[in-house]
Amino acid sequence: MDTPNEAVVEVDSNEAQFDLEAIFETQYERIARVIVRVIRDPGRAEELAVEVFLKWSRNPSAHGSNAEGWLYRTAARMALDELRRQARRNRYDRLLTLIRRPLTPEELHSAAQERDRVRAVLGAMRPRQAELLLLRSHGLSYDELASTLDLNPASVGTFLSRAQQVFRKEYVEKYGEE
Amino acid sequence: MEKNNEINVGRWVDDRLATLTPPGNWHPNMAAGIAHLNTGRRAGSLWRRSWVWVPVTAAAICICAFAVPATSVFAQRCFSACVAETKVVGKVIWNSLSGSKRPLIGVARMGERRMAPDFTLLDASGKPVGLSDFRGQVVLLNFWATWCDPCRVEIPWFVEFQQSYRDDGFAILGVSLDQDGWKSVKPYIEKQKVNYRVMVGGDEIAQVYDGLESLPTTLLIDRIGRIAVTHVGLVERKTYEEELKALLAER
Numbered sequence: 152m153d154t155p156n157e158a159v160v161e162v163d164s165n166e167a168q169f170d171l172e173a174i175f176e177t178q179y180e181r182i183a184r185v186i187v188r189v190i191r192d193p194g195r196a197e198e199l200a201v202e203v204f205l206k207w208s209r210n211p212s213a214h215g216s217n218a219e220g221w222l223y224r225t226a227a228r229m230a231l232d233e234l235r236r237q238a239r240r241n242r243y244d245r246l247l248t249l250i251r252r253p254l255t256p257e258e259l260h261s262a263a264q265e266r267d268r269v270r271a272v273l274g275a276m277r278p279r280q281a282e283l284l285l286l287r288s289h290g291l292s293y294d295e296l297a298s299t300l301d302l303n304p305a306s307v308g309t310f311l312s313r314a315q316q317v318f319r320k321e322y323v324e325k326y327g328e329e
Numbered sequence: 330m331e332k333n334n335e336i337n338v339g340r341w342v343d344d345r346l347a348t349l350t351p352p353g354n355w356h357p358n359m360a361a362g363i364a365h366l367n368t369g370r371r372a373g374s375l376w377r378r379s380w381v382w383v384p385v386t387a388a389a390i391c392i393c394a395f396a397v398p399a400t401s402v403f404a405q406r407c408f409s410a411c412v413a414e415t416k417v418v419g420k421v422i423w424n425s426l427s428g429s430k431r432p433l434i435g436v437a438r439m440g441e442r443r444m445a446p447d448f449t450l451l452d453a454s455g456k457p458v459g460l461s462d463f464r465g466q467v468v469l470l471n472f473w474a475t476w477c478d479p480c481r482v483e484i485p486w487f488v489e490f491q492q493s494y495r496d497d498g499f500a501i502l503g504v505s506l507d508q509d510g511w512k513s514v515k516p517y518i519e520k521q522k523v524n525y526r527v528m529v530g531g532d533e534i535a536q537v538y539d540g541l542e543s544l545p546t547t548l549l550i551d552r553i554g555r556i557a558v559t560h561v562g563l564v565e566r567k568t569y570e571e572e573l574k575a576l577l578a579e580r
Contacts, residue, residue, distance in 0.1 A: 175366060176359070183357035188349040197357050198365065205369040265348045272345075288346035315342040322345065 171208045174218060179204070182226045185289055189230035189270060190237075199229050220299035223291070227282040234274040272322045280314035287311060435558045436572055442555035445470070445548065446537040450504065450528035453515060458502070458526050461554065467576045468550040469501045469569075472530075472541050475513045479563035480545040484521055486566045490573065491525045497577050498552070501525035504534060506544065551576050 183200035190196040203225045207213055213221040273281045279300070286296055296311075297304040394404040445468075449459040460468070471487060473480035484503075491501050503525060505514045510529045518527050535541040538548075542561075549558035549572055558572050 171366070171370075172363070175363065179359060179362050180357055183362075184351055187351045187355065187357075193352060193355055193357075197362060200357065201362055201365045201369060204366055208370065265345070269345050269349055284342065284346060285349075288343060288349070312339065315338050318342050318345070319338050 171204065175204050178222055182222050185223060185226040186230040189234050199233060203229060217298060223286060224299050227285050231273060231278055231281050234270055238271065238274045268326055272318055272325065275321055276317055280317055283310060283314050284318060435568065436575055437557055442557055445550045445554055445556045448534050448537060450530055452526050452528050458528055463500050464554050465552055466498045466500045467552060467573060469573065470548045470550060471503045472506060472544060472546045473503060474505055474507050474544055475517045477544045482563060483545060488524055499577060503527040504530040506530055549573060549576055551579060
């Protein structure tokens with residue numbers, strides 16, 4: 152009585168495994184690239200990228216035709232979450248170092264680098280807007296953005312320009328004009 | 330002009346975001362990724378499986394404990410202790426939620442009580458009994474009938490209440506609404522050895538007490554003659570006891 156059921160389960164999990172590995176092989180590099188642009192540490196970015204695929208495999212509702220969009224969105228979200236976590240940790244570390252010793256000129260210089268500024272601004276924005284900007288700069292078209300982020304295709308442009316305004320405002324507030 | 334500005338902002342933001350590039354010539358390590366993926370999968374499924382086993386093991390232990398004669402008494406005791414504890418905790422939570430101003434759910438607050446309409450009816454020996462005669466006592470006024478099954482459940486409780494609380498300033502009045510009056514009520518109260526005052530009433534008293542649409546209807550009246558509790562239908566004996574104790578404690 153139990154045997155056929157077990158067989159079905161076995162087949163299902165094999166199929167899922169096959170799906171996961173196939174999608175992993177085709178998408179891993181792209182997904183890892185989305186993350187590595189945001190996270191400074193490539194090793195950590197790879198870990199997070201694998202985590203995205205594991206999440207996907209545990210979430211059957213994401214297995215449809217829009218799997219790619221789901222992966223992109225999750226990657227962007229996880230990368231930004233990690234960015235915020237890092238920012239918190241940095242604040243805490245900086246607080247400790249302030250007590251211990253002042254920052255060296257090299258540290259100040261590296262903290263002032265453009266890339267870090269952009270990351271800091273993205274981390275401070277609302278997650279949805281940051282995801283939109285990140286995926287747009289990754290080369291996704293308006294239609295792709297709409298299906299990836301569950302937006303109305305007609306309003307992607309509006310959302311995008313609003314997010315850009317917010318980015319600029321945030322950047323200028325933090326670091327001044329240019 | 331505004332459009333231009335928007336385009337500029339867009340380009341400015343794009344330029345900034347374009348600085349986010351992967352380290353030069355970077356490629357993720359596919360083999361390491363697949364290895365990591367497979368470890369993650371195994372860990373995930375193991376984790377899921379272990380969570381499934383927790384309740385299953387707990388249920389199996391319970392069943393064994395109940396089935397084996399040596400441990401079944403202990404298991405039953407544990408179970409009943411758990412049930413009792415849950416009830417106590419539930420009661421405490423309920424009391425704290427419903428507010429300390431109102432210690433019992435059924436008892437109306439002093440200011441919300443209305444006077445019980447007075448009446449005078451004849452008892453079995455033909456003597457008039459008025460509600461106002463019992464001012465200063467807590468009165469349990471029970472409307473009932475001999476044909477009403479739930480009423481017959483309550484009457485032995487009332488007999489016991491009358492015995493235990495008589496000396497605390499407590500009286501029970503039974504008003505029967507039987508159509509044929511004393512003819513069926515008298516033999517019944519004699520048989521049940523009813524030790525409190527029983528009268529027979531009709532439509533007039535039913536009207537005064539809001540129609541009395543269902544029986545039993547039982548009112549608890551405080552020492553000043555105000556209705557503190559109204560129960561329509563059968564209520565647990567414990568509820569009556571708690572409520573009348575609360576009323577007897579009022580001064």
